[in-house]
Amino acid sequence: MTTNPQETDVTSGATVWLTGLPSAGKTTIAYELAGRLRAEGHRVEVLDGDEVREFISAGLGFSREDRHTNVQRIGFVAELLSRNGVKVLVPVIAPYADSRDAVRKRHEANGTTYLEVHVATPVEVCSVRDVKGLYAKQAAGELSGLTGVDDPYEEPEAPELRIESQDQTVQESAASVHALLTERGLA
Numbered sequence: 001m002t003t004n005p006q007e008t009d010v011t012s013g014a015t016v017w018l019t020g021l022p023s024a025g026k027t028t029i030a031y032e033l034a035g036r037l038r039a040e041g042h043r044v045e046v047l048d049g050d051e052v053r054e055f056i057s058a059g060l061g062f063s064r065e066d067r068h069t070n071v072q073r074i075g076f077v078a079e080l081l082s083r084n085g086v087k088v089l090v091p092v093i094a095p096y097a098d099s100r101d102a103v104r105k106r107h108e109a110n111g112t113t114y115l116e117v118h119v120a121t122p123v124e125v126c127s128v129r130d131v132k133g134l135y136a137k138q139a140a141g142e143l144s145g146l147t148g149v150d151d152p153y154e155e156p157e158a159p160e161l162r163i164e165s166q167d168q169t170v171q172e173s174a175a176s177v178h179a180l181l182t183e184r185g186l187a
Contacts, residue, residue: 075103
């Protein structure tokens with residue numbers, strides 16, 4: 001019996017949603033993992049939250065409603081890609097549990113794999129990393145609504161994986177996510 005290659009591709013897709021505070025290491029881990037997966041021959045896309053805001057969610061602000069809309073748009077694109085055989089890595093803050101749960105439910109309704117990875121870097125470590133200068137701007141009074149500081153971040157209660165990025169290298173963090181994919185038969 002031969003298998004249709006398209007069927008194989010469809011079942012190999014998955015969305016890996018990396019959630020955490022600003023400067024937690026989500027995007028760095030995602031790109032490290034993407035390189036490894038591509039080297040193994042996987043089709044991979046990274047839906048970087050900053051790029052999505054610029055191109056798909058331009059015009060949205062940072063109110064709870066706008067953040068929810070942004071996450072739903074990203075979730076729609078991620079599910080569409082993963083349902084078509086792509087490993088989709090989504091490094092996005094996504095601060096609200098109900099928004100992430102809605103994305104999970106969209107995936108489940110379509111029979112698409114969704115794995116939530118909490119990059120659980122403490123705010124004290126994130127503020128030192130301060131990749132985009134957001135914590136410094138917030139401290140100087142130039143920015144308000146910073147997730148995890150003066151705007152809420154609802155930690156995932158039961159992610160498929162929790163990474164303490166402050167205790168390991170980027171390569172080790174990416175390897176942890178790769179191990180999860182391997183365990184699920186996806187890598």
